[in-house]
Amino acid sequence: MRGSMAEIASDLPERRRIEALYELHGREITARLYADCCDRELAQEAAQEAFLKLQGRIDAVREPIAWLIRAGRNWIRDQFRSRRRFADAPMDGDAIIDEVDGPLETVMASETRKQIAMALRQMSVEDRQALVMRFALDWPSARIAAALGTTASAVDMRISRAKSRLAGLLETMGVEGNVA
Amino acid sequence: MSLETNANRPEEREIEELLRTYFATEIPKRLPPLPPPGSRSPAGASARPRRRLTAAEWIAYSALAATVALVLAAHFTNAPSRLVPVGASIAAGSAPEALPFDDDADSCENDGLLASVELRDLEYSVFERRDPIRTSRFVTDEGEFEQRTLVRWKVYSIYEPRTGERVQWSTPMVSVTVLPFTATAVPANR
Numbered sequence: 365m366r367g368s369m370a371e372i373a374s375d376l377p378e379r380r381r382i383e384a385l386y387e388l389h390g391r392e393i394t395a396r397l398y399a400d401c402c403d404r405e406l407a408q409e410a411a412q413e414a415f416l417k418l419q420g421r422i423d424a425v426r427e428p429i430a431w432l433i434r435a436g437r438n439w440i441r442d443q444f445r446s447r448r449r450f451a452d453a454p455m456d457g458d459a460i461i462d463e464v465d466g467p468l469e470t471v472m473a474s475e476t477r478k479q480i481a482m483a484l485r486q487m488s489v490e491d492r493q494a495l496v497m498r499f500a501l502d503w504p505s506a507r508i509a510a511a512l513g514t515t516a517s518a519v520d521m522r523i524s525r526a527k528s529r530l531a532g533l534l535e536t537m538g539v540e541g542n543v544a
Numbered sequence: 545m546s547l548e549t550n551a552n553r554p555e556e557r558e559i560e561e562l563l564r565t566y567f568a569t570e571i572p573k574r575l576p577p578l579p580p581p582g583s584r585s586p587a588g589a590s591a592r593p594r595r596r597l598t599a600a601e602w603i604a605y606s607a608l609a610a611t612v613a614l615v616l617a618a619h620f621t622n623a624p625s626r627l628v629p630v631g632a633s634i635a636a637g638s639a640p641e642a643l644p645f646d647d648d649a650d651s652c653e654n655d656g657l658l659a660s661v662e663l664r665d666l667e668y669s670v671f672e673r674r675d676p677i678r679t680s681r682f683v684t685d686e687g688e689f690e691q692r693t694l695v696r697w698k699v700y701s702i703y704e705p706r707t708g709e710r711v712q713w714s715t716p717m718v719s720v721t722v723l724p725f726t727a728t729a730v731p732a733n734r
Contacts, residue, residue, distance in 0.1 A: 383578055390575045395567075404570045412578060417708045419581045431708070438707040480566050499560065500567035527559045534562075535553045 378422055385422075386415050389429055395500045396511075397436045399492040402485050406443060410436035476539055483533035491526035498523055604700070604713040611715045618718065669701045681725055690725040693718065 376384070390411060398407035414435035418425065425431045484492055490512070497508045505516040505523075512519065554562065675695040682689050699714040 379581060386575070386578045390578075391571065391573065394575065395571045398571055407571075408576060412576070415578055416581065421708060425708075434706055435708055476562070477566060477569075480562060495563060496567065496571070499563040500571045527556055527563075530563075531554045531556070531559050534559075539554060 382418055393432050395496045399496040401440050410439045413439045479537040479539050483530055494522045495526050608713050615718050671699050673697050688725040690723050692721045
């Protein structure tokens, strides 16, 4: 999060700076937006829209990462306000299953992936944020704490409880141990 | 939460493994390339419905439509039906500049419009530009008259810092002044 612009040479053309920022933080932005919407395509699209919006104002934005996340969240919010988008959202996980192919099917049964998606949607955004940062971005607790504005111990507690809650949700869905 | 231990319940390590595998597919390490500026993001762009208008845009477009309707209504109701337009050859030169244009006659500031816009978190600005004054002359039973028409445009700009969106619209305001015209008042060289 911090020093994101300092890592990019300021004498580069704006487009190159945005691309460099996208390379450095695009996945982080996508992951954090994913925690909001639980929709891979929507999160990717929102992240790209946010970076495109940065064009022409990169020098005016003080905290580009925070700005990008806000812009992406607002874009997602607008999309969900649209009835059609809302209706198309893969709330039952079917769209996720359809996209699974290749060796991943041998690693994780599509039914399990569907159930994980459904379970994540039943959890709070804060829990999903913490889980995404830990298990998708591999962030240490201190970095997650800085991003969420809390302490590392609180993050550890939140992740522990979130995992427990997820296990309970999966159990109610019939997912048992040794699923992976 | 039950305190009982359930042998079927996924263990913590299994949950972590599940999540890592799941997120690896949902949030891949390799991102799609950033589309060029001016284009839309490729993911889902074709299937995405049109963006719905924001509240500010709705208000702006509604205000613009209402203003245009008012201008048209005013134009048709105030048309000088009794007056007969005279060609440009009737009087050489421009209108008597000594006669001041009643610039304050139109005091429409659109305060009502701005008050209805949610401006708590928005930055907005208003500036004005004017079109050149158009003149027409008429001959009536009571003499010659000149009609001056001034169109002023108020350009409103609202910036929403949260989304980085800027909405801009303009509203025309028409001022029509009819003045008695005397050719003798115009200098010969004009």
